[in-house]
Amino acid sequence: MNFKDNFSYFKNNTKEIYFDSAATSIKLDKVIEAQSKYDLEIGANTHNNLFDNAYKANQMLLETRKKVADFIGANNPEEIIFTSGTTHSLNQLAFGMRSYLKKGDEILLTKMEHSSNLLPWMVLSEExxxxxxxxxxxxxxxxxxxKLKYKVNEKTKVVSFAMNSNTTAGLNDVKQIVKDIKTINKDIIVILDLAQSIAHNEINVIDLDVDCIAFSTHKLYGPFGLGVMWAKKEILKWLKPIFYGGGNNTSINVENYKLAPIPDKFEAGTLNLSAIYAFNVCLDIINEFKMQNLITYEKELKKYFRSKLNEIEESKFEFYNIENDQPIVLFNLKNVNSQDFGAFLNKKYNISVRVGKHCARLATDLFKISSTIRASFSIYNTKEDIDKFIEALKDCDSWINEII
Incomplete structure (x- = not known):
C-alpha cells in the first residue's frame, strides 16, 4: 500500500524528505478536510441538545470517546478525557494528585523522560x-x-515513564515492569506516557495493566491541539481537575458547587470539537489501514536503513540506537556540531531532521553529549527517502561547504 498518497502535504513540498515525525506527524488529507467539515457543516458547541447540530455535536463526542476507548483497549468510554495534548494530560494527572500525595511520598521517573513527564512532577514535589x-x-x-526491587518501596506512590523514549526510541517492557511494580506494592499508580508510542505500537491498557496514559493526536496523523488522558475510573473519581468553569459543574450557589460527573469533570470550557471530529475520522482511516500494517512498514524502513549502512564510513558517525526496530535514528557526525550537520542535511538534500536535546534534558547526561540529530521515519516515507539519506551521509565531508 502506498500510504504517502494520503498526504497531500508532499504534493506541496515535493522536494522535502520529512524525517521529523517524532516531533509531529504530517496530517492525513481526510483529517484536514474533516476539521473544516465540522466547522462548515456542524459548527455547534456541546452541552446543549436543543437544536439539530448541537445534538450532532454531542453524538459525535460520545462516538469519538467510544472509538478512542476501542483503539487503546479500554472498557469504559467515560474514562476517555480530551485535553489539549500529552503535556496537558500529564499535568492533569500530576497536579490532580496534589491532595492524594502526602509529604515524604515518593514518585519514580526515569532520566530518559521528556520534560512534560519531568517538570510537572518536579514542581509538585517541590510544592x-x-x-x-x-x-x-x-x-x-x-x-x-x-533493579526495580531496589527502587520501589512502601513510600512509592506513583511511577511515571514513557513506553518509548523520544530519543533512542527504546521500547520498555511495560507489561513486565508493571507486573513487577505491582508485585512489590499493588497500590502504586503507574502512568504511561504514550506520546512516542501511540503511532508505532498496538496499545491495550487492560493488557498492560497500567493505571493512566497520555498521548497527543498530532503524533498519530491527527490534528494539533488535541490530547487524550485515560485513567481507571476509580482514580478519576478522586482525581481533582486542574481547570474549572463551564461544563465541569452541575450546580453552583453562593455557598458551594457540585462538579459534573466523569468525564465532564475534567473538560471545563469548550473542547476542540473540530479536532475531535477530525480524530474520529483519523481513527477510521488507521483502522482501515490496520495498525499492524503501519507498524510493519515502519520497521521495514528502519531495517532497510540498517542494511544500507555498509555504504557509508560508519567510523565517522556515532549512532546511538541503530539496533532497535523503532523508526528513529539518533546520531551525530563525530567532531561536528549537530546543528551544523542538521543544517547541511536540510540545505543540500532537503532532509528535515530534529537537532538538540529533544526536550529530554536528563537523557543528554546519559549520552555524555549535549546535542544529537534525530531522524524519525513514518508511513509516508519510502525506501527512496532512505537512499537519499544514505547519499547525504556518504557526502558528510562536504558539510562545511554548505554552511559557510
Whole structure:
C-alpha cells in the first residue's frame, strides 16, 4: 500500500524528505478536510441538545470517546478525557494528585523522560515536599527490570515513564515492569506516557495493566491541539481537575458547587470539537489501514536503513540506537556540531531532521553529549527517502561547504 498518497502535504513540498515525525506527524488529507467539515457543516458547541447540530455535536463526542476507548483497549468510554495534548494530560494527572500525595511520598521517573513527564512532577514535589527518584536503566537506556526491587518501596506512590523514549526510541517492557511494580506494592499508580508510542505500537491498557496514559493526536496523523488522558475510573473519581468553569459543574450557589460527573469533570470550557471530529475520522482511516500494517512498514524502513549502512564510513558517525526496530535514528557526525550537520542535511538534500536535546534534558547526561540529530521515519516515507539519506551521509565531508 502506498500510504504517502494520503498526504497531500508532499504534493506541496515535493522536494522535502520529512524525517521529523517524532516531533509531529504530517496530517492525513481526510483529517484536514474533516476539521473544516465540522466547522462548515456542524459548527455547534456541546452541552446543549436543543437544536439539530448541537445534538450532532454531542453524538459525535460520545462516538469519538467510544472509538478512542476501542483503539487503546479500554472498557469504559467515560474514562476517555480530551485535553489539549500529552503535556496537558500529564499535568492533569500530576497536579490532580496534589491532595492524594502526602509529604515524604515518593514518585519514580526515569532520566530518559521528556520534560512534560519531568517538570510537572518536579514542581509538585517541590510544592508538596515529595521525593523524586529515578529508576535504573540498562545499557540500552531501558528500565532495568533486575533493579526495580531496589527502587520501589512502601513510600512509592506513583511511577511515571514513557513506553518509548523520544530519543533512542527504546521500547520498555511495560507489561513486565508493571507486573513487577505491582508485585512489590499493588497500590502504586503507574502512568504511561504514550506520546512516542501511540503511532508505532498496538496499545491495550487492560493488557498492560497500567493505571493512566497520555498521548497527543498530532503524533498519530491527527490534528494539533488535541490530547487524550485515560485513567481507571476509580482514580478519576478522586482525581481533582486542574481547570474549572463551564461544563465541569452541575450546580453552583453562593455557598458551594457540585462538579459534573466523569468525564465532564475534567473538560471545563469548550473542547476542540473540530479536532475531535477530525480524530474520529483519523481513527477510521488507521483502522482501515490496520495498525499492524503501519507498524510493519515502519520497521521495514528502519531495517532497510540498517542494511544500507555498509555504504557509508560508519567510523565517522556515532549512532546511538541503530539496533532497535523503532523508526528513529539518533546520531551525530563525530567532531561536528549537530546543528551544523542538521543544517547541511536540510540545505543540500532537503532532509528535515530534529537537532538538540529533544526536550529530554536528563537523557543528554546519559549520552555524555549535549546535542544529537534525530531522524524519525513514518508511513509516508519510502525506501527512496532512505537512499537519499544514505547519499547525504556518504557526502558528510562536504558539510562545511554548505554552511559557510
Amino acid at each position: 508538596e515536599e515529595l521525593k523524586i527518584d529515578y529508576l535504573d536503566l540498562d545499557e540500552n537506556f531501558l528500565i532495568d527490570l533486575s
